[in-house]
Amino acid sequence: MxxxxxxxxxxxxxxxxxxxxxxxxxxxxxxxxxxxxxxxxxxxxxxxxxxxxxxxxxxxxxxxxxxxxxxxxxxxxxxxxxxxxxxxxxxxxxxxxxxxxxxxxxxxxxxxxxxxxxxxxxxxxxxxxxxxxxxxxxxxxxxxxxxxxxxxxxxxxxxxxxxxxxxxxxxxxxxxxxxxxxxxxxxxxxxxxxxxxxxxxxxxxxxGPMFHRDPPVTRRTFSAGELQCLELLRVLSADSVDQQLVVRTVATDPELSMRVLHLVNSSAFGLRREIDSVQQAVVLVGPRQLHALAIASLIDAKPSSVQALWSILTRAQTCHALAGDDTGYTVGLLSAVASQQRFDLTDLVTRSGVSDALAGAVLRHEGPLGHVLAAVLAHEENDVAGVAATGLEPWDVAHAYLAAVPQALATATALAFGD
CATH class of the missing domain: 3.20.20.450 (EAL domain)
Known part of the structure; x- marks a missing residue:
């Protein structure tokens, strides 16, 4: 209250x-x-x-x-x-x-x-x-x-x-x-x-920012479950998304299947009847929520980690709003989850199988998507001059971020609590 x-x-x-x-x-x-x-x-x-x-x-x-x-x-x-x-x-x-x-x-x-x-x-x-x-x-x-x-x-x-x-x-x-x-x-x-x-x-x-730019990283082998989450990100980041491939990718992993069914049947969706089909759930959830679900699985999101997931999704949604498409969402997700999980960023990008342009944006802040990511990182550090240096207007970045915060909280809460 x-x-x-x-x-x-x-x-x-x-x-x-x-x-x-x-x-x-x-x-x-x-x-x-x-x-x-x-x-x-x-x-x-x-x-x-x-x-x-x-x-x-x-x-x-x-x-x-x-x-x-x-x-x-x-x-x-x-x-x-x-x-x-x-x-x-x-x-x-x-x-x-x-x-x-x-x-x-x-x-x-x-x-x-x-x-x-x-x-x-x-x-x-x-x-x-x-x-x-x-x-x-x-x-x-x-x-x-x-x-x-x-x-x-x-x-x-x-x-x-x-x-x-x-x-x-x-x-x-x-x-x-x-x-x-x-x-x-x-x-x-x-x-x-x-x-x-x-x-x-x-x-x-x-x-300070929830995830700073140079965290100590851990080079390690990805587990089978982590690889499946990265495979889902790769499939969703394709120029032309194959819906059936998305369904198969989710369905072949019990953790992803459970999470997508839990999400679609949560109060966040408000459906009148329960959904039991993974294929139907995938269609109803949609690509952007599936991106978030893959990241939630990757960081093993649960109530105790909702704040970290909230920060990850806020960066992703801000990048999406500024870029105007779902590739911006992926750029924000990859950069944030690498910092949060202390993954080597190059390893994470390589494993996710994204395009060369998207990889350049995440790794080196190249091109329009890279400028968007750099601006959002600067905003998270309260660096107004750093935002302006990217060519984006600080006011636009700040208000895109502000609008993303409550939206990301709703998604993070639904993914972590599943109620």
Missing amino acids: TSTLGADPARPAGQRAPSGSPIPIGGGEATVQRQPVVHPDRSVYGYAVRVLISGPTGAPLPDEATEQAVDAAYRRLDLPGLAGDKPVLLRATSGLLAGTSAVWYDAERLVFEVTPALARRPDIDTLVAAATLRGSRLALADYDGSAPQDRLLDRVSVVKVDLRHGPDHCALLVARAHDAGATVVVEHTDSTERLETAASLGVDLLQ
Whole structure:
């Protein structure tokens, strides 16, 4: 169940705008950034969400200049669709702290991040007191050890430190936050080197893309079940899909057969009668859901792994939306599952038997599909400049990703739970 914080007379209780809705703001636009916050074992704790407002040139405007626009964007966000049932770390505005602005989420799972700009405000003590009185949990965003932030250390439960400050400075910041009794989240854990730095600092939580670009890989022989999943991906990625070959590929593997029947008979499809035929189930499920089902089987998706499957499918659906066809979906799937499973990417692509063009897109980010994948990877790292460098518009990528998140959650839940 969701609850509101503050007053929002613009919309009756319970109504939320779709997560992917464009939010034009005056001369600029609102872009939503969302990243997982995970434990050191990569299990998901929650999600960090913020809104950036762009100016006429497309560059993000300072937080302190855009509070009204950010509040308007927050009122339109479907936070349950973005975070499932996990905690949300949300960049605060003065209105959210004071209680004059609203977001739609369970208050017990919401943490307001006090930005450096807010920490410098002369009325910050009043704002923090108002939020605390309402029972709101608080965090320090972008902690760098400044005096205004240090004054608030004993009033927050979470402190976020950017690893780009460097290991030595981060060590001092982490120690200071821990001494104050705060949980420490480090940001920009987007490489193996930074993950190792985070581990050496003894931090509590990590924020960054779910699957970073250079994970340590394991070269190994694929099992019979994994090869069957890759064969299904190969068949589905052909220029002209042979429906009967798809049926035979699914039917010859008991695990795939069980999963496709379980999916088609789940509440996600809402059929009036039970389907017992694998062939009929394959037709009803369709190619894109079969792609997802193959990946779910490959990672042995179950309730405990729904967050990882959610992230994989979000990348795949975003690539599909930006590319405009199912090859984009395959590119996103292969890149994400290789990182999640720590497969050697070249081995995975070779085994999947995809075309040379699709392989070049996944391995070297070549061609239009490769540019799409590179843009989505950059967006997952909150790298706006990196997205622009691919030739795609950051706003388009951000909103395609935002729209994909709740869709992917529904699919991941159906595949993992099968209810």
